[in-house]
Amino acid sequence: xxxxxxxxxxxxxxxxxxxxxxxxxxxxxxxxxxxxxxxxxxxxxxxxxxxxxxxxxxxxxxxxxxxxxxxxxxxxxxxxxxxxxxxxxxxxxxxxxxxxxxxxxxxxxxxxxxxxxxxxxxxxxxxxxxxxxxxxxxxxxxxxxxxxxxxxxxxxxxxxxxxxxxxxxxxxxxxxxxxxxxxxxxxxxxxxxxxxxxxxxxxxxxxxxxxxxxxxxxxxxxxxxxxxxxxxxxxxx
Numbered sequence: 222x223x224x225x226x227x228x229x230x231x232x233x234x235x236x237x238x239x240x241x242x243x244x245x246x247x248x249x250x251x252x253x254x255x256x257x258x259x260x261x262x263x264x265x266x267x268x269x270x271x272x273x274x275x276x277x278x279x280x281x282x283x284x285x286x287x288x289x290x291x292x293x294x295x296x297x298x299x300x301x302x303x304x305x306x307x308x309x310x311x312x313x314x315x316x317x318x319x320x321x322x323x324x325x326x327x328x329x330x331x332x333x334x335x336x337x338x339x340x341x342x343x344x345x346x347x348x349x350x351x352x353x354x355x356x357x358x359x360x361x362x363x364x365x366x367x368x369x370x371x372x373x374x375x376x377x378x379x380x381x382x383x384x385x386x387x388x389x390x391x392x393x394x395x396x397x398x399x400x401x402x403x404x405x406x407x408x409x410x411x412x413x414x415x416x417x418x419x420x421x422x423x424x425x426x427x428x429x430x431x432x433x434x435x436x437x438x439x440x441x442x443x444x445x446x447x448x449x450x451x452x453x454x455x456x457x458x
Contacts, residue, residue, distance in 0.1 A: 222312065222314060222324045222325070222326055222327075223324060223325050223327055224314075224322050224323070224324050224325075225311070225322075225323040225324060225325055225340075225355075227341060227345050227346075230325065230332075230340050230341065231340075231341050231345065232334065232339075232341075233332055233333070233334065233339075233340045233341075234332070234333050234334070234335060234336055234337040234338055234339050234340065235310065235311075235331055235332055235333075235337060235338050235340055235351075236331040236332075236333065236336070236337040236338070237331075237337075237338075238309050238310070238329075238331060239295075240294065240295025240296060241291050241295050241296065241297050241302075241306065242291070242295040243306075243309050243310075243326075243329060244281075244288055244291050244306050244309075245288050245291045245295070246286040246287075246288065247281055247288050247306070248280070248281055248282040248284070248285055248286060248287055248288065249267070249269050249278040249279065249280055249281060249390075250278060250279045250281060250303045250305050250306060251276055251277065251278055251279075251303070251305050251365070252266065252277045252278060252279050252303055252304075252305070252368070253277070253304065253361060253364035253365055253367070253368045254277070254364060254367060254368045254371060254413050254416050254417060254420075255364055256301070256303065256304060257416060257417070257420035259300070259301040260279055260301055260303070260420070260424070261420050261423050261424040261427075262300060262301075262427070263279075263299045263300045263301040263427065264279050264280060264281065264290065264299060264301075264424070264427050264430075264431065265279075265280040265424050265425060265427045265428050265431055266278070266279060266280065266420055266421045266424040267279075267280045267384060267387075267390045267391060267392055267421065268372065268381055268390070268391035268392065268421070269389065269390065269391070270389075270391070271315075272315065274369060274372070274373065274376075275372040275373070275375070275376055275381055275391060276369070276372070277368050277371075277372055277417055277421075279303050280390070280431065282431075282435070283387075283431060283432070283435045287435075289431060289434040289435060290434075304357075304361055305361070308354060308357060308358060308361075309326065309329065309331075310325060310326040310327075310329035310331045310332060311323060311324070311325060311326075311354050311358060312324050312325075312326065312358075313358050313361055313362055313365065321358075321361075321362035321365060321366075323354075323355055323358045323359075338350050338351070339351075367413055368413070368417070370412055370413070371409075371412050371413035371414040371416070371417045372414075372417060374408060374409060374412045374414045375393070375409070375414050375417060375418060378397070378401075378405050378408070378409070378414075379394070379397055380393055380394055380397050380398065380401075380414075380418060381393065381394065382394040382397075392421060392422075392425075393418050393421050393422050395422070398418070398422075
């Protein structure tokens with residue numbers, strides 16, 4: 222993964238992915254608050270830890286490098302696809318300074334020297350389609366900052382606890398929720414923490430779906446499957 226560069230990536234082209242094979246080993250995927258209304262009915266939501274902070278995440282599998290929502294053919298098998306995955310081969314990564322930067326997965330096989338969509342024009346500026354992707358990533362970065370703040374407040378209030386039985390994952394403490402003071406409730410309301418807290422708890426109903434997929438390795442539900450049809454002109458969270 223390399224930072225997007227007007228010099229290093231000048232003359233490069235990018236291709237649209239044909240499936241979601243790139244996500245087949247993603248057991249967790251970062252989420253932002255605005256995704257919760259669509260994420261909660263689709264899969265369990267949890268917290269992971271990265272660089273000593275809690276990250277709101279989608280839970281895709283029950284063991285390392287397992288994504289039960291990607292079929293053998295690379296099709297997505299639930300109703301919502303996390304924004305983090307939809308920009309492939311472009312991603313946000315955190316720099317050493319803590320800033321979110323747009324990066325390119327140069328090993329994706331989708332960055333080439335010929336064909337498809339050019340990344341930069343002869344003037345060195347991003348092409349219109351490349352700029353749309355950059356704008357998409359920048360929107361995610363802004364929402365990531367808000368989401369991280371909400372998670373930090375939940376942590377400060379002692380509302381996040383290890384998820385028993387799922388090493389490395391964390392969840393909202395229902396016991397602490399019962400003792401939440403009015404002042405803390407207002408603090409969570411004002412920072413988005415309430416949305417994260419209730420979204421995570423409501424999403425736990427999706428654990429039954431995840432366990433069933435793990436047990437059966439079921440065939441995809443073709444009626445509810447979302448095909449990969451990205452409209453680069455309307456890409457959004």
